[in-house]
Amino acid sequence: MDSAELGRRLKSARLSKKMTQSDVVGSFITRNMLSQIESGTATPSMKTLEYLSGVLEVPMDELFSEYSCYGSEQKSFAVLQNAKTLLKEQKYAELTALEVQSEQIEDELHALRSIAYLEMARSLAKSSQAENLQAAVIYARKAAKEAGIGLYANETRAAQANQLLTHIAQHLSSYYSQLAAGDATETG
Numbered sequence: 001m002d003s004a005e006l007g008r009r010l011k012s013a014r015l016s017k018k019m020t021q022s023d024v025v026g027s028f029i030t031r032n033m034l035s036q037i038e039s040g041t042a043t044p045s046m047k048t049l050e051y052l053s054g055v056l057e058v059p060m061d062e063l064f065s066e067y068s069c070y071g072s073e074q075k076s077f078a079v080l081q082n083a084k085t086l087l088k089e090q091k092y093a094e095l096t097a098l099e100v101q102s103e104q105i106e107d108e109l110h111a112l113r114s115i116a117y118l119e120m121a122r123s124l125a126k127s128s129q130a131e132n133l134q135a136a137v138i139y140a141r142k143a144a145k146e147a148g149i150g151l152y153a154n155e156t157r158a159a160q161a162n163q164l165l166t167h168i169a170q171h172l173s174s175y176y177s178q179l180a181a182g183d184a185t186e187t188g
Contacts, residue, residue, distance in 0.1 A: 004040030
């Protein structure tokens with residue numbers, strides 16, 4: 001599918017919702033730009049497509065199916081959009097479970113996963129239960145690792161994960177010291 005077909009799909013979605021071009025554009029893009037997109041004389045940016053998808057309530061994968069200028073990465077893009085949504089909705093475990101074999105969005109997924117793992121670690125680090133603290137250690141390590149990979153490697157996030165690891169280690173050390181002291185008094 002070419003730009004003209006994408007434009008036809010967008011126009012069809014707009015008309016099926018009985019919306020005018022002015023209704024769709026809001027303050028995001030101009031009516032003239034939407035007209036050019038619908039006629040196939042302009043190719044929209046990803047951000048513009050995300051906006052139009054939301055306004056027209058048409059899933060991105062429907063807009064992208066066979067959209068040739070983005071090649072075979074359609075499914076990868078849908079995964080990336082899903083990952084962003086999961087991050088916004090604080091569904092961190094679901095985000096970290098996403099897998100895709102695409103070099104095009106691999107860097108973005110590493111960055112998003114590092115944020116998710118760090119948030120999961122922070123949440124569990126507040127616990128006083130050893131199992132939760134141990135899980136927090138695992139997530140903090142994963143956050144540090146993911147934060148160091150790819151184009152969007154983030155030293156600050158890796159440092160935050162490592163600081164959290166130090167905090168958790170101190171907390172666990174205190175927990176086990178108290179546990180050992182309790183065991184020593186019980187046996188004596």
